């Protein structure tokens with residue numbers, strides 16, 4: 101079992117990573133100054149797989165456990181769902197010390213996190229991520245949100261968890277497509293921060309795709325280490341943290357323009373990373389051999405790497421301009437300079453983007 105500390109002063113917390121550690125949740129929770137009533141938020145799918153073990157281990161550790169379910173899917177990451185949990189919390193007498201445990205992927209984690217951040221102006225949040233994407237990214241760093249009908253993650257806050265527990269063993273039941281989606285965020289860390297890690301991924305992509313436990317522990321640990329460093333340096337994204345959005349400006353546009361149905365978040369990020377690398381190459385920022393390595397790894401991870409043919413160029417650019425990262429009308433694009441180093445560019449005009457996209 102590995103412990104990674106996210107060092108944020110009074111808001112510091114541990115990430116526990118290991119195989120077969122889900123049943124230890126009650127033990128780790130006891131180390132925190134939280135109350136005895138626990139609200140576990142999950143979905144029917146994850147509850148069926150892991151609800152019993154979590155409930156039993158928490159009850160066994162002396163907690164009074166209440167389970168709340170939300171629908172399975174991005175379309176349930178809404179204020180309507182959050183309000184249902186506020187009702188449940190109110191009716192069950194959840195108080196300021198009662199922890200909310202988010203048991204699931206990023207959709208459950210973001211929604212439960214938003215509920216924990218806002219109910220009674222904040223109750224303790226425990227993240228128990230059960231997808232690779234949630235273990236390497238969404239459960240760490242404190243971004244919690246629900247979607248607005250007109251935009252993804254529009255309603256949210258920064259709210260750090262009190263503890264993250266990532267049990268690699270639960271990834272055994274994850275559909276292969278979801279495993280591949282998580283790998284997109286893993287590849288992202290190699291490109292933005294660490295060439296050695298990128299190289300390791302090039303060497304080990306096959307065992308990862310086969311779900312080999314040792315390789316998965318390695319990628320969850322390295323990804324969390326990198327994310328912790330970035331978040332420690334810039335918790336609320338006033339600068340450096342924006343590098344975590346590599347591949348996301350294009351990725352979010354692709355998700356939005358295809359109605360959040362055609363691609364998973366990770367698949368859209370796969371496309372976004374390759375498009376951003378191509379843009380960097382077209383601007384002479386990135387060499388061709390590095391572009392080829394990024395594209396090859398995304399493809400080998402079984403992720404899409406091309407913009408869908410039927411997307412209109414104007415719609416894409418409009419969508420970029422509605423990105424959360426737009427400030428004062430300026431787009432923010434994270435572009436690789438080499439593998440392991442990216443630049444945050446705020447000087448890309450509409451014309452530059454249109455000229456580039458015309459060439460696709």
Ligand code: NAD
Nearest residue numbers: 145205206207208230231233234237238243270273274365
């Ligand atoms: P998800 O939460 O929808 O989970 C994918 C599917 O896997 C679901 O059907 C779920 O029920 C199922 N599942 C979960 N764990 C399982 C398991 N162990 N075995 C079998 N099935 C399992 O998708 P996701 O990719 O985990 O998360 C995507 C969400 O995360 C998006 O809403 C995205 O915006 C958000 N996100 C947030 C951050 C952040 O920093 N907060 C970062 C990246 C992504």
Ligand code: GLY
Nearest residue numbers: 237241243341344
């Ligand atoms: N997933 C991007 C971030 O946490 O900043």
